[in-house]
Amino acid sequence: MKILCVSGGGREVVTDTAALLAPSVRESVRVDANQWIKQLRLVRYDGQSMRERFTYRGDSLWWFTELYLHKMKRLDRAVALVRALDSAVEHHAPARLIVTGGDAIDASVASAFGAARRLPIETNETAEVRHPRWQSYGVGLTAQLSRLRTTMGAPANRPPVAAFVHSAFWHSSDPQGEAYIGPVLHALANAAPGLCFVGVGPRRNFRARRWWDPVAAAMGTAPPAVTPIERFAPRTRLIGSMALWRDRHALAREICAGDDIRAAAAYRGCDLWPVLRRELEDTARLQWPWSARAMDEAGSALDTLRPNAMLTYAEAGGWGRALVLEARRRSVPSIGLQHGFIYRHWLNYLHEPDEILPLGSDDGCPLPDRTLVYDAYAASHLRGAGHFPESRLAVTGNPRLDDLASRVRARRAERDALRDRLGVAGQPLALLTVKFVEMGAWLPALVSAAASQPGIRVIIKPHPAETADLYGPVIASRSNITMAPAGFDLASLLAASDGILTMNSTVGLDAIVLGIPTLVVGLPSNLSPFVDAGLMLGADAPEGIGQALGALLYDRAVRDRLAAAAGPFIRRYGLEPDGRAAERAVSEILRMTQ
Numbered sequence: 001m002k003i004l005c006v007s008g009g010g011r012e013v014v015t016d017t018a019a020l021l022a023p024s025v026r027e028s029v030r031v032d033a034n035q036w037i038k039q040l041r042l043v044r045y046d047g048q049s050m051r052e053r054f055t056y057r058g059d060s061l062w063w064f065t066e067l068y069l070h071k072m073k074r075l076d077r078a079v080a081l082v083r084a085l086d087s088a089v090e091h092h093a094p095a096r097l098i099v100t101g102g103d104a105i106d107a108s109v110a111s112a113f114g115a116a117r118r119l120p121i122e123t124n125e126t127a128e129v130r131h132p133r134w135q136s137y138g139v140g141l142t143a144q145l146s147r148l149r150t151t152m153g154a155p156a157n158r159p160p161v162a163a164f165v166h167s168a169f170w171h172s173s174d175p176q177g178e179a180y181i182g183p184v185l186h187a188l189a190n191a192a193p194g195l196c197f198v199g200v201g202p203r204r205n206f207r208a209r210r211w212w213d214p215v216a217a218a219m220g221t222a223p224p225a226v227t228p229i230e231r232f233a234p235r236t237r238l239i240g241s242m243a244l245w246r247d248r249h250a251l252a253r254e255i256c257a258g259d260d261i262r263a264a265a266a267y268r269g270c271d272l273w274p275v276l277r278r279e280l281e282d283t284a285r286l287q288w289p290w291s292a293r294a295m296d297e298a299g300s301a302l303d304t305l306r307p308n309a310m311l312t313y314a315e316a317g318g319w320g321r322a323l324v325l326e327a328r329r330r331s332v333p334s335i336g337l338q339h340g341f342i343y344r345h346w347l348n349y350l351h352e353p354d355e356i357l358p359l360g361s362d363d364g365c366p367l368p369d370r371t372l373v374y375d376a377y378a379a380s381h382l383r384g385a386g387h388f389p390e391s392r393l394a395v396t397g398n399p400r401l402d403d404l405a406s407r408v409r410a411r412r413a414e415r416d417a418l419r420d421r422l423g424v425a426g427q428p429l430a431l432l433t434v435k436f437v438e439m440g441a442w443l444p445a446l447v448s449a450a451a452s453q454p455g456i457r458v459i460i461k462p463h464p465a466e467t468a469d470l471y472g473p474v475i476a477s478r479s480n481i482t483m484a485p486a487g488f489d490l491a492s493l494l495a496a497s498d499g500i501l502t503m504n505s506t507v508g509l510d511a512i513v514l515g516i517p518t519l520v521v522g523l524p525s526n527l528s529p530f531v532d533a534g535l536m537l538g539a540d541a542p543e544g545i546g547q548a549l550g551a552l553l554y555d556r557a558v559r560d561r562l563a564a565a566a567g568p569f570i571r572r573y574g575l576e577p578d579g580r581a582a583e584r585a586v587s588e589i590l591r592m593t594q
Helices: 023-042 062-072 074-092 104-117 133-148 182-191 213-218 235-246 248-255 259-263 273-305 318-329 376-384 399-412 415-422 442-451 468-475 490-496 507-514 528-532 542-554 556-573 581-592
Strands: 002-006 012-016 096-100 121-124 162-166 196-200 310-312 334-337 370-373 393-395 429-434 457-462 481-483 499-502 518-521 537-539
Touching: 002 074, 012 074, 023 062, 023 074, 062 074, 062 273, 062 318, 074 096, 074 104, 074 273, 096 104, 104 121, 104 273, 133 235, 133 273, 162 182, 162 273, 162 318, 182 399, 182 581, 196 273, 235 248, 235 273, 248 273, 259 273, 273 318, 310 318, 318 334, 334 581, 370 376, 370 581, 376 393, 376 556, 399 415, 399 490, 399 507, 399 581, 415 490, 429 442, 429 490, 429 507, 429 542, 442 468, 442 481, 442 518, 442 542, 457 468, 457 490, 468 481, 490 507, 499 507, 499 542, 507 518, 507 528, 507 556, 518 528, 518 542, 528 537, 537 542, 542 556
Parallel strands: 096 121, 162 196, 162 310, 310 334, 334 370, 370 393, 429 457, 429 499, 457 481, 499 518, 518 537
Antiparallel strands: 002 012, 002 096
């Protein structure tokens, strides 16, 4: 958004929210937004807290409310705009402000700021705010459409483990082909005959998803070796969630009723009720019906399969929490398997002490009975920031890194041939691993910085949940920046690369162990602690990317310094891959089945 600061004498200064937010302020925006969300659980409704007041089958819907508010990031946006406007006042002392380029939500935040600071503010929103009314209706519609699938009966033999995986990331009939935890699933399938795979979510990733997918899946396009969870839940098992769906508008009114929730909308003296009210209404209309349906389907699948244990690698997300709640209700041991780096601001893993404890009919945060983590770094974070009991954690190693490191070592023997195939012989090569939706304005800045140094090559490896066509307009006409060619897996690209460019990708952390230097742009980001520790280079402003990129690829002293810092860190937290992580994970999983 553009912000025009007009002085009393008529002098005008044009700036924007990004320029007004210093790195330290951007960091505090994430903290403040998470704290704002977390304190909502304590809001009172006629003597009950939000956590107690809104439940489904006795379990609190708070566990899904916080996920929705965190995922949508609209409260983060509101916090960021208030902080940006405060910065504009501090640095430019305007007599009035004009905010343009936002939407109606941004306009309401700006108006609240003006009222709180007694400063005239004009707004000119240009972006339309999408209303989720159709999405809310679609929760019920897709629930009905997906029942067109043939219902599965109970298996002849009780499976030792039911592994719940995301259908969009299952690529073959071999569990090894699963995009996130393939090595563990492959080893588990060999060690536990009768292992059952249940697919949750649509077959397509969210960027490629279409409205007709529930019907298409019902007609036979389910992934091989995976049974869609809908096939375990006939329509009669959705009575409860469909009732909640029909009550969604009444629930939206109830969650916004009362003086306490109204008072919870204040941030730094600004009344942000229009923003909070919209988000809470959307939570009740969209998130709660979806969550209740997920609980119904999870419970039905567990009742049909009767496994000795339940395994998932999305235990902290919406599907995972539904699965853990239903497993807990049935006394089925639940296991969560870490599948990526757990970032410090990821609210899914941030729990206050009171959230771990029972309250009313709710038995507390749906933590798995055992969460298997990669290393001591992850375990320390979950104990400290997540208040996980020690008994619920086990360090088993990083199977994906084991596999990746092995393949990178093998590919390095053919590094020159790989680089020839990529057309980068004689040039330094940087691999850009990103999520398009996270990069925002930093992606064009990074592309421009790379394009200004024609002696280097940058190859983009998109996130598995995104498609390559997103990047076309950004890299158009940039001859030294291309997408990763088909047929080149991550290991081949890493073996050919001289450096990694990223903002938040787990690949940057893998690179520490693989001995490949990394540059993190868009600081502060989830990788900031590793930049602060001297393990990675960082750029906290667009104009600094070019110099940092040059140092990453050309400065031997910088590269040696990063490598020297990596050794102690790897040893301290036990990050070195040894090829046995999948074996240890399987042993822990099978122990839970006994």
